[in-house]
Every structure is written in structure tokens, then in C-alpha cells.
Amino acid sequence: MADELKRLIRDIPDFPKPGILFRDITPLLSDHAGFRLVVNTLKQRYEGRKIDKIAAIESRGFLFGTPLGYQLGVGVVPMRKPGKLPYKTIRESYALEYGEAALEIHKDAVRPGDQVLIMDDLLATGGTASAAVSLVEKLGGEVVEVCFVIELAGLNGRSRIEGVPVFSLVSYD
Amino acid sequence: MADELKRLIRDIPDFPKPGILFRDITPLLSDHAGFRLVVNTLKQRYEGRKIDKIAAIESRGFLFGTPLGYQLGVGVVPMRKPGKLPYKTIRESYALEYGEAALEIHKDAVRPGDQVLIMDDLLATGGTASAAVSLVEKLGGEVVEVCFVIELAGLNGRSRIEGVPVFSLVSYD
Numbered sequence: 001m002a003d004e005l006k007r008l009i010r011d012i013p014d015f016p017k018p019g020i021l022f023r024d025i026t027p028l029l030s031d032h033a034g035f036r037l038v039v040n041t042l043k044q045r046y047e048g049r050k051i052d053k054i055a056a057i058e059s060r061g062f063l064f065g066t067p068l069g070y071q072l073g074v075g076v077v078p079m080r081k082p083g084k085l086p087y088k089t090i091r092e093s094y095a096l097e098y099g100e101a102a103l104e105i106h107k108d109a110v111r112p113g114d115q116v117l118i119m120d121d122l123l124a125t126g127g128t129a130s131a132a133v134s135l136v137e138k139l140g141g142e143v144v145e146v147c148f149v150i151e152l153a154g155l156n157g158r159s160r161i162e163g164v165p166v167f168s169l170v171s172y173d
Numbered sequence: 174m175a176d177e178l179k180r181l182i183r184d185i186p187d188f189p190k191p192g193i194l195f196r197d198i199t200p201l202l203s204d205h206a207g208f209r210l211v212v213n214t215l216k217q218r219y220e221g222r223k224i225d226k227i228a229a230i231e232s233r234g235f236l237f238g239t240p241l242g243y244q245l246g247v248g249v250v251p252m253r254k255p256g257k258l259p260y261k262t263i264r265e266s267y268a269l270e271y272g273e274a275a276l277e278i279h280k281d282a283v284r285p286g287d288q289v290l291i292m293d294d295l296l297a298t299g300g301t302a303s304a305a306v307s308l309v310e311k312l313g314g315e316v317v318e319v320c321f322v323i324e325l326a327g328l329n330g331r332s333r334i335e336g337v338p339v340f341s342l343v344s345y346d
Contacts, residue, residue, distance in 0.1 A: 030248040059232035
């Protein structure tokens with residue numbers, strides 16, 4: 001299955017900056033069979049588990065989080081960059097290679113005790129994922145798993161979210 | 174149906190700036206029954222039509238475009254703000270109230286003759302929608318319809334995309 005998906009992931013050298021090899025999921029998204037394989041595999045993994053909300057990370061996490069939520073019968077809550085969510089929010093900042101970024105979630109998106117599946121397209125250094133876990137936990141939610149389509153295993157992002165289950169469909173060294 | 178959806182759309186006054194009444198779709202997204210109603214209604218509208226691609230506009234268009242694509246068995250192509258798409262792109266700029274914005278699409282996202290459904294969450298003044306239609310047509314695609322969850326009818330965004338079919342689930346004066 002991973003090989004089938006890898007054929008639909010395009011390598012773009014030097015994007016967004018020199019020395020970075022970008023894994024482009026747009027051919028996978030555009031190929032209905034490939035996209036269906038991703039959503040169905042995740043559906044099989046999570047159906048029967050108690051999941052109250054899927055927290056999808058802006059913006060490529062939206063692409064996979066909402067079809068999965070639809071399939072599982074679970075509502076979706078967005079986690080976004082600062083200033084995008086209109087209602088009351090909490091914010092978590094995290095370090096980037098150069099500078100800092102932050103993620104926000106609506107205060108009413110997760111209730112205490114909610115079982116939350118976090119969804120993003122790609123795990124790199126784990127900064128965004130770590131902030132996402134913190135936001136869910138600050139609202140009293142419990143993270144069922146953090147789920148990615150792609151994992152860049154060589155960057156060891158899992159070490160930033162130790163203690164939380166992590167799953168990825170496709171892994172690159 | 175529109176009333177049921179309106180109960181799940183939250184009004185946020187003065188966002189993102191004073192005088193703007195923002196229509197917040199996050200309660201709708203978080204409510205599985207409401208979200209399902211949106212996707213199923215759109216599925217019923219478009220199934221049986223010839224649609225080769227759904228072009229979803231960053232980023233709230235992603236939330237509805239991908240579950241609809243999954244349901245219809247159609248691949249999804251993203252239209253994004255400048256600099257986000259990693260492969261070869263074309264760009265269309267458009268005027269905002271103050272300043273200018275632009276939208277990009279991958280050159281290989283649409284092929285000549287493709288029947289394309291454009292999906293976004295909200296039609297306001299129509300600038301983004303107009304740019305999206307131009308991008309699809311520049312690549313040789315034909316716009317089947319431009320589909321929105323919400324239309325702010327008082328802003329008359331439809332006038333910016335005359336000649337192209339427009340559909341919205343919920344309309345506000």
C-alpha cells in the first residue's frame with residue numbers, strides 16, 4: 001500500500017527553499033483511487049474506536065481530516081494559524097528552524113474528556129504536531145492518536161510528541 | 174434544510190475587522206449531522222453529472238471539497254495562495270477592498286476539456302471565485318458550476334462570475 005501511495009507523491013527539490021526535498025501530495029489528491037485508498041485505510045484503522053472529534057491542522061490536514069470525519073461519523077474541528085479563527089481561541093507557539101510559529105483552536109472545539117484524533121498531512125520535525133497535542137490537552141481532551149499521511153522519519157518528529165500514539169501511512173528516511 | 178444549516182452557522186460581529194459580520198462555519202463542521210447534511214446534499218446535486226475534477230479553494234474550500242470528491246469518486250485539485258503550491262503554477266490576481274490578492278493552481282491540475290466543479294465555503298464579493306474560474310479556463314477546463322456553502326447575496330458576488338452557473342446552500346441578505 002505504501003508503495004502505491006509513494007508513486008502518487010511527487011518529489012520537488014529545493015522547495016520551499018534550497019536543500020529541502022518537498023513531498024507533494026497533490027497528485028495523490030487528484031487521483032481518485034489513491035485518495036480513496038488513503039481515506040479507506042484510515043477509516044479501517046479508526047472505525048470502532050471511540051473518537052469524539054477529529055482535529056485537522058491547517059491547511060493540508062483539512063484535505064484528509066474532513067473526508068475521514070465524514071466516513072467515521074465524527075465532527076471535525078480546525079486548528080489554524082493565528083488570527084484565522086473568529087471565535088474565542090487558545091494559542092500555542094512553537095519554534096521553527098528560523099523564528100517561531102503558532103497554532104490556535106476555538107475554546108469550544110474540544111470538551112473535557114473528548115477523545116480526539118489529530119490529523120495532518122506530514123510529520124517533519126514535529127513542532128506543529130506538538131503544539132496541536134498541547135492545544136487538545138489544554139482543553140481537557142485526550143489525544144487518541146496523531147495521524148499523518150507522510151512521515152519524514154529521519155527528522156525524528158516522533159521524539160517531540162512522546163507519550164502520544166503516532167501513525168503514518170507512508171514513511172521516508 | 175437552509176434553516177437547519179443556519180442554526181449551525183455562528184455570527185461573529187466585527188471579524189476580521191470592525192463592521193464585518195463573519196459567518197463562522199466551525200459549529201457546522203463540528204456537528205456531524207450538519208456536516209453530513211451539507212456533503213450529502215451536494216452529492217445528490219452533482220452525482221450523475223460529468224465532473225472530472227473538483228477544484229477546492231484554500232483553505233475552507235478544502236473542508237467541503239475533499240469529502241465531496243470522495244463521495245462522488247472525483248479527484249480534488251487545490252487552488253492556493255501564492256507560493257504554497259510546489260510544482261509549476263499559473264497565477265491570477267484580483268482586487269480586494271484594500272490592495273490585491275492572488276490565487277494559484279498547478280499547471281497539471283486541469284487538462285483541456287476537463288469538467289471542473291469549483292468549491293469554496295463562502296461567496297462574498299466574488300473576487301476569489303472570479304480568479305478561480307479564470308484559472309480553470311486558462312488551463313482549458315470548463316467550469317460545471319461554482320459551489321458555495323454560504324452566499325452573502327447582498328454583496329452580489331454572482332455579478333463577478335456571470336456566465337458561469339453558481340450554487341449555494343445557504344443565503345444571507
